[in-house]
Amino acid sequence: MSTYAQKKGFGATIWDYLTTVDHKKIAILYLIAGGFFFIVGGLEAMFIRIQLAIPANDFLSAGLYNEILTMHGTTMIFLAAMPLIFAFMNAVMPLQIGARDVAFPFLNSLGFWLFFFGGVFLNLSWFLGGAPDAGWTSYASLSLASEGHGIDFYVLGLQISGAGTLIGGINFLVTIINMRAPGMTYMRMPLFTWSTFVTSALILFAFPPLTVALFMMLFDRLFGGNFFDPLMGGNTIIWEHLFWIFGHPEVYILVLPAFGIFSEIFAIFSRKRLFGYSSMVFATVLIGFLGFMVWAHHMFTTGLGPIANAIFSVATMAIAVPTGIKIFNWLFTMWGGSITFTTPMLYAIAFIPTFTMGGVTGIMLASAAQDYQYHDSYFVVAHFHYVIVGGVVFALLAGLHLYWPKMFGTMLSEKLGKITFWLFVIGFHLTFFIQHFLGLMGMPRRIFTFNKGQGFDAANMVSTVGAFFMAVATVVLLINVIVTIVKNERIGNDPWGDGRTLEWAIPSPPPFYNFKQLPLVRGLDAYWIEKMDGKTEMTPAEPIGDIHMPNNSFIPFVISLGLFIAAFGAMYHGNHAWGIPVLIIGMLITFGSMFVRSVKDDHGYHIHKEELMDDDKGGKA
Amino acid sequence: MTNEQLNSGNPKVDIEYRRKKSAEEMRYQIISFAMMIFLTLVAFVAVGYDGFSGWFTIPFILVLAGVQVVFQLYYFMHMSHKGHEAPALFLYSGVFVAFITLLAFMTIIWW
Numbered sequence A: 001m002s003t004y005a006q007k008k009g010f011g012a013t014i015w016d017y018l019t020t021v022d023h024k025k026i027a028i029l030y031l032i033a034g035g036f037f038f039i040v041g042g043l044e045a046m047f048i049r050i051q052l053a054i055p056a057n058d059f060l061s062a063g064l065y066n067e068i069l070t071m072h073g074t075t076m077i078f079l080a081a082m083p084l085i086f087a088f089m090n091a092v093m094p095l096q097i098g099a100r101d102v103a104f105p106f107l108n109s110l111g112f113w114l115f116f117f118g119g120v121f122l123n124l125s126w127f128l129g130g131a132p133d134a135g136w137t138s139y140a141s142l143s144l145a146s147e148g149h150g151i152d153f154y155v156l157g158l159q160i161s162g163a164g165t166l167i168g169g170i171n172f173l174v175t176i177i178n179m180r181a182p183g184m185t186y187m188r189m190p191l192f193t194w195s196t197f198v199t200s201a202l203i204l205f206a207f208p209p210l211t212v213a214l215f216m217m218l219f220d221r222l223f224g225g226n227f228f229d230p231l232m233g234g235n236t237i238i239w240e241h242l243f244w245i246f247g248h249p250e251v252y253i254l255v256l257p258a259f260g261i262f263s264e265i266f267a268i269f270s271r272k273r274l275f276g277y278s279s280m281v282f283a284t285v286l287i288g289f290l291g292f293m294v295w296a297h298h299m300f301t302t303g304l305g306p307i308a309n310a311i312f313s314v315a316t317m318a319i320a321v322p323t324g325i326k327i328f329n330w331l332f333t334m335w336g337g338s339i340t341f342t343t344p345m346l347y348a349i350a351f352i353p354t355f356t357m358g359g360v361t362g363i364m365l366a367s368a369a370q371d372y373q374y375h376d377s378y379f380v381v382a383h384f385h386y387v388i389v390g391g392v393v394f395a396l397l398a399g400l401h402l403y404w405p406k407m408f409g410t411m412l413s414e415k416l417g418k419i420t421f422w423l424f425v426i427g428f429h430l431t432f433f434i435q436h437f438l439g440l441m442g443m444p445r446r447i448f449t450f451n452k453g454q455g456f457d458a459a460n461m462v463s464t465v466g467a468f469f470m471a472v473a474t475v476v477l478l479i480n481v482i483v484t485i486v487k488n489e490r491i492g493n494d495p496w497g498d499g500r501t502l503e504w505a506i507p508s509p510p511p512f513y514n515f516k517q518l519p520l521v522r523g524l525d526a527y528w529i530e531k532m533d534g535k536t537e538m539t540p541a542e543p544i545g546d547i548h549m550p551n552n553s554f555i556p557f558v559i560s561l562g563l564f565i566a567a568f569g570a571m572y573h574g575n576h577a578w579g580i581p582v583l584i585i586g587m588l589i590t591f592g593s594m595f596v597r598s599v600k601d602d603h604g605y606h607i608h609k610e611e612l613m614d615d616d617k618g619g620k621a
Numbered sequence B: 001m002t003n004e005q006l007n008s009g010n011p012k013v014d015i016e017y018r019r020k021k022s023a024e025e026m027r028y029q030i031i032s033f034a035m036m037i038f039l040t041l042v043a044f045v046a047v048g049y050d051g052f053s054g055w056f057t058i059p060f061i062l063v064l065a066g067v068q069v070v071f072q073l074y075y076f077m078h079m080s081h082k083g084h085e086a087p088a089l090f091l092y093s094g095v096f097v098a099f100i101t102l103l104a105f106m107t108i109i110w111w
Helices: A010-019 A023-053 A062-096 A105-124 A150-178 A191-222 A237-270 A277-290 A306-318 A320-334 A343-366 A368-374 A378-408 A414-441 A457-487 A526-532 A555-572 A579-599 A609-614 B015-048 B054-076 B085-109
Strands: A547-549 A605-607
Touching: A010 A023, A023 A062, A023 A105, A023 A378, A023 A457, A062 A105, A062 A150, A062 A191, A062 A237, A062 A378, A105 A150, A105 A555, A150 A191, A150 A555, A191 A237, A191 A277, A191 A555, A191 B085, A237 A277, A237 A320, A237 A343, A237 A378, A237 B085, A277 A320, A306 A320, A306 A343, A306 A368, A306 B085, A320 A343, A343 A368, A343 A378, A343 A414, A378 A414, A378 A457, A414 A457, A555 A579, B015 B054
Parallel strands: none
Antiparallel strands: A547 A605
16 A cells, blocks of 8 residues: 555645645646636626616726726636636646656646735735726726726736746646657647647747736836836837737637637547547647737727738638638537537537637627727627637536546536536526627626616616526536535546546546556557557556656745735835835745755655555556 | 767767767857857947948848857757757747737837
8 A cells, every 4th residue: 555645634635735746736726726716706797797787776886896897807817717727737738648747846836826826916905905997908098097006916916927827838838848658749649738738838928928018017006117108208008019919819828728628528529539630730720820910909999000900800810710620620520420418518519609609709800990880899798708708618617527537536417517507508698699789789898887778778687687697507516516525426537438538548536646657659549549449548658667756845835925925015115114125025035935946956756666566546557 | 969978888879970970060169159250240340330321230230140149049059959849949939929029019109
């Protein structure tokens, strides 16, 4: 019996998670933190919809509405969608390429804690004098005029969590380039791994512009800079460009992994190889490439001039081509397949028409001349919710059901899952479909109320009712999770029965070293190939030998905590004398712990061959 | 990269071949080093000489700078060797993104 598998007390478990560098445990941390922020952002959405349910409502004041609206967008994008995607990338990608962990386990942990402290910092604004209130885009002309510290919370919080995301992205890139199992060529990688790869590249190139923009904003607001102040010779448009140079790729950072998850689901539950695998890879890369040349379509009405508008308009429409390739490939994957309608598959099927609708309104918005009509109306709100909820959130819910057994070793209830699905999908279309027409009728976005007799009453009520459907769906999902955890019925390697890729060849949850022997990959859908040859497990690519493992470390937590403390110092240095000392202390904690990490050698440890041989649950490759 | 196995003790490693490779590598490095110093001198002369207008000098030294970067990457940082495909891909992607960004800023913000 291995000593690593002892039953632990509660405190020891907490300490284990605070110090863990295991990608599977970090995935669980991302899932919990992202899930928490998803609930927070969802509550904010409910407040927005309650306020807008009836005309001239006074449920929220105008100022508070602005804060809630800003925090809804910021939380959902940065603190819910991104970490939940990172949860699945962490949990699944190393297993799919047959690796024992990511390339830099320590950095993986650091990335999580930076994100976590950034998110906590941002949300503390609710209790410390007011949240940011300039929209999630935080355009400089508005945000520089915002009083109080709301925008400072936004800038500092996103700076810290953005650093974590960048670290995570680089880590995934190196992992995929360097740590693929023998035989796992690029063109044999599962599509979720491919989308993780392209997404990570997008993170690598898209987050630095955001970092630069946030630093400029930080200096403008807190340290007397004038980057965005036209009166002092700055230029307020620079923020908009930098934000969208980041912001547009960000949309693809979110949606490409969603495409990856759905590609896995379509193949598994149609019992067919993914149709047009190589064209799928090509389309993924092409979407990532084009994603960097279209950002100005968010700025058609700022007065770029007809030539720039035309170029960005055409470039934007070009993205419909690779996306269309994907849609047809998914349809052809299902064509003639033996389809089982499990919960993940239901989400995947609902995703196709929903996302296509979001794509079509996207093309409408991409046309610069039309955009002048749609600009800043509820039409835009409807469009991006169709893409982000219909694409990303559907994928996250589908992925949760699909990968829950691999992450936790138990199955979420299919019955409750299907109830969640129907409530959510009906609620989603009820909420957002009608918003297209609200926009066309002239309702502007980001307003806190409207008057009777403007013709918006009925449609807004319908929209709010839909939002309650989604809220109930989320509650059912939470019940499902709790029931599943309490029941604790363990399942085997391949609970869906038709797993195709490497992660389904090993136990659920996998042993902490993942693969006792690295598997030999003989083609796309490696596990499926072995199954078709009548085998039950992968062929090992190496004899059993010692496995080198990294030690746990508390340092990532401390590094992130230092930045968290320093951020308070930076923010309050204008109001209180303790600001600068606190800033320095925080930085000392961060750099001090980095120094300790640098000078103290930590070579990790080995799991010895003898222990591995006894450990029968450590599934053979 | 080529030098790594000189002292490996592996009988299969052909020391003569390695040595030749290293010498060749050294020659390239010295040639490119001399070229870089020469190009730097040319750049200084171009700026210092009054006969050239800015319309010639600025594009000219930018071209020289580009050449220097290539020398630096390919001869001193060994990007010409095998196994550097992924770094090269990401390097060029980064250059491309930065170029697009600068181009947009130069043409539609600061025109």
